[in-house]
Every structure is written in C-alpha cells, then in structure tokens.
Amino acid sequence: MRIAFFSTKPYDRIWFEPMAKDYGYEIYFIELPFSEETMFLAKGYDAACIFVNDHVNGKMIDYLYENKVKALLLRSAGYNHVDVKAAKGKIEVLRVPSYSPEAVAEFAMAMLLTVNRFTHKAYGRTREFNMNINGLMGTDLFHKVAGVIGTGKIGQAMIRIFQGFRMNILAYDPYPNKSLDVQYVGLEELLSKSDFISLHCPLTPETNHIINEDTIAKMKDGVYLVNTSRGGLIDTQALIDGLLAKKFGGVGLDVYEEEEGLFYEDCSDEIIQDDNLARLTTFPNVLITSHMGFFTVEAMQAIAHETLENAYALENGLPLKNKAE
Numbered sequence: 001m002r003i004a005f006f007s008t009k010p011y012d013r014i015w016f017e018p019m020a021k022d023y024g025y026e027i028y029f030i031e032l033p034f035s036e037e038t039m040f041l042a043k044g045y046d047a048a049c050i051f052v053n054d055h056v057n058g059k060m061i062d063y064l065y066e067n068k069v070k071a072l073l074l075r076s077a078g079y080n081h082v083d084v085k086a087a088k089g090k091i092e093v094l095r096v097p098s099y100s101p102e103a104v105a106e107f108a109m110a111m112l113l114t115v116n117r118f119t120h121k122a123y124g125r126t127r128e129f130n131m132n133i134n135g136l137m138g139t140d141l142f143h144k145v146a147g148v149i150g151t152g153k154i155g156q157a158m159i160r161i162f163q164g165f166r167m168n169i170l171a172y173d174p175y176p177n178k179s180l181d182v183q184y185v186g187l188e189e190l191l192s193k194s195d196f197i198s199l200h201c202p203l204t205p206e207t208n209h210i211i212n213e214d215t216i217a218k219m220k221d222g223v224y225l226v227n228t229s230r231g232g233l234i235d236t237q238a239l240i241d242g243l244l245a246k247k248f249g250g251v252g253l254d255v256y257e258e259e260e261g262l263f264y265e266d267c268s269d270e271i272i273q274d275d276n277l278a279r280l281t282t283f284p285n286v287l288i289t290s291h292m293g294f295f296t297v298e299a300m301q302a303i304a305h306e307t308l309e310n311a312y313a314l315e316n317g318l319p320l321k322n323k324a325e
C-alpha cells in the first residue's frame with residue numbers, strides 16, 4: 001500500500017512513520033494541504049490521507065478516481081469537508097470515528113474553565129508581577145445548568161465531566177440515547193435554561209449555524225458557550241453581535257467557520273485579512289484555539305493506528321467499518 005499523506009506536520013510522523021513500517025506501507029509525507037492544485041501529488045498512490053481542513057469536492061474525487069486512487073483516508077472523525085455523495089461508487093472514504101472522545105471533551109472543559117475563571121489573563125498578569133485580581137471573578141459550576149448539544153461519543157464524555165462537577169445537565173439530540181442518565185429537552189428549552197452550553201453535534205446542513213441571532217436571543221444573559229465541534233455550527237457575525245451586547249459570560253472556540261488556511265499555520269508575520277477573527281481576539285472573555293481538541297498522545301496514537309487499520313481493511317478486502325456516508 002502506498003499512501004500520499006497531505007497536510008503533514010512534524011507531530012504526524014511520530015506515530016505514522018513507525019506504524020506504517022509495521023504494516024509494510026510506504027507513506028509519502030507532503031506538507032501541502034490537499035487541494036485542486038496539489039491533488040496531482042496523489043497520482044500513482046493507492047490512497048490519499050487528509051486532515052480536517054483539506055476540502056474535497058466532486059471534481060477532486062473524479063481526479064482521484066480516474067487516477068486509480070482507491071481511498072481517501074481521513075485522519076478525523078468529522079467528514080463534512082468531503083463530498084461523500086460524489087465519492088459513492090468511485091472511491092472509499094474512510095474516517096476515524098472514535099479515537100479519544102475524552103481528549104476533546106477534556107479540552108472543552110479546559111476552555112470553559114479558562115474563560116470562566118480568566119486563567120488566561122491571570123497567567124499574563126502574574127508573569128508581569130501584576131497581582132491585582134480585579135476583573136477576574138468567575139462563577140461556580142457546582143449546581144449550575146450545563147447544556148450539551150449532541151450526545152454522541154464526545155457529548156457523552158462531556159456529560160461525565162459535567163457530572164463530576166455536580167452540575168445539572170440538559171441534553172438535546174434528535175436521536176436521544178435512552179441509556180444515558182441525563183434529561184433530554186428540546187433545543188429551545190436547553191438554550192433558555194443553560195448556564196453553560198457545549199456543542200458536540202456534527203456539521204450538517206441541519207446544524208449549520210445552529211447558533212445564530214435567534215438561538216442566541218433565547219439564551220440566558222451571561223451564558224457561557226464552548227464550541228469544540230465545527231466552526232460552521234456558529235454564525236460568527238451573530239456571535240460577535242452577542243458579545244458586543246454583553247450577552248455572553250464567556251466563549252471558547254476551538255473551531256471557526258473560516259479556519260481553513262489559518263488554523264495549524266504560523267501566520268504571526270502576516271496581515272490578518274479576516275476581520276471577524278481579528279474582532280473575536282479582542283474580547284477579554286473569548287478564548288480561541290487552533291482546532292486542537294483532539295491533540296493528545298493517546299488520540300494521535302489512536303488516529304494513526306485506526307487510519308492504517310482502515311488502509312489494511314481496504315487492501316485485504318475486509319469489511320470497511322469506518323466508511324463515511
């Protein structure tokens with residue numbers, strides 16, 4: 001098996017290199033993202049391995065198909081960046097549906113605790129020997145209402161964490177999981193009753209901008225919102241308007257709807273052209289991170305292992321349990 005590996009970062013090689021040797025696979029590591037300009041690099045390979053901001057449209061699928069590339073191996077759970085309908089019957093799209101739900105949920109909680117207790121600001125102050133704590137007051141989580149939107153693998157890990165903090169939990173999911181010890185409510189009720197809201201649903205046409213002007217208006221004043229799922233869940237302009245109107249106690253964003261081309265790159269010497277992102281960075285109660293909820297040793301190891309298992313199943317005609325469809 002020969003794999004063209006796009007959007008390579010140094011940390012990808014740590015596990016993929018030795019594991020690929022064990023499988024007897026050849027990996028061609030390419031730093032460039034997968035795009036219409038770079039897709040020709042996959043020619044002659046059995047599979048193209050891509051990451052979350054490598055968007056794949058029908059034209060690119062056709063190119064891969066015509067050049068006998070058999071699969072797109074996604075190093076991610078989400079697959080909203082690939083036109084899976086266009087791929088049907090042409091090439092397999094295999095993802096990593098579960099690598100470490102805890103990694104993402106723990107990060108979501110870290111974001112929530114940070115924006116609530118201002119540890120990001122306190123860190124800066126004490127380093128400059130400004131020991132003043134004015135403006136750094138947070139609120140207890142104990143006995144507050146946590147709203148979880150999407151109760152799949154990561155949502156469930158989040159619920160377990162919220163339970164540890166002894167919070168009262170409300171959940172919304174069009175496909176409720178009856179085995180969970182949690183109270184399901186409609187979206188409106190969750191929005192109007194929650195003190196802290198965490199998003200864990202996938203990005204689909206139905207969930208695109210699920211957080212918008214109307215849904216923000218339904219939230220409590222002073223609400224905390226964390227998004228570790230996909231940027232497109234939030235209408236950024238509506239979020240900025242809400243922040244300006246002091247609707248939010250705090251907001252944590254690990255994902256952003258226009259993150260492609262920015263996140264994962266060092267743009268510190270560039271003039272940022274994205275006014276919304278620039279505006280968001282100015283709010284003292286907003287924490288933005290670069291889509292790194294997954295980034296733990298355990299998750300990275302599991303992603304490498306499961307991606308290569310997907311390749312192995314494809315190569316050996318085994319059932320493809322991780323098809324994105």
Ligand code: NAD
Nearest residue numbers: 078150151152153154155173175200201202228229293294
């Ligand atoms: P999952 O498939 O296990 O769970 C998703 C849940 O969302 C399901 O229970 C589904 O019924 C529910 N859902 C579907 N439509 C919904 C809607 N309209 N409203 C509310 N809920 C809805 O997925 P998961 O493993 O828990 O991952 C969730 C998302 O997290 C992924 O789709 C991905 O976008 C994101 N993610 C982010 C990172 C990161 O590094 N920040 C890492 C992994 C995954």
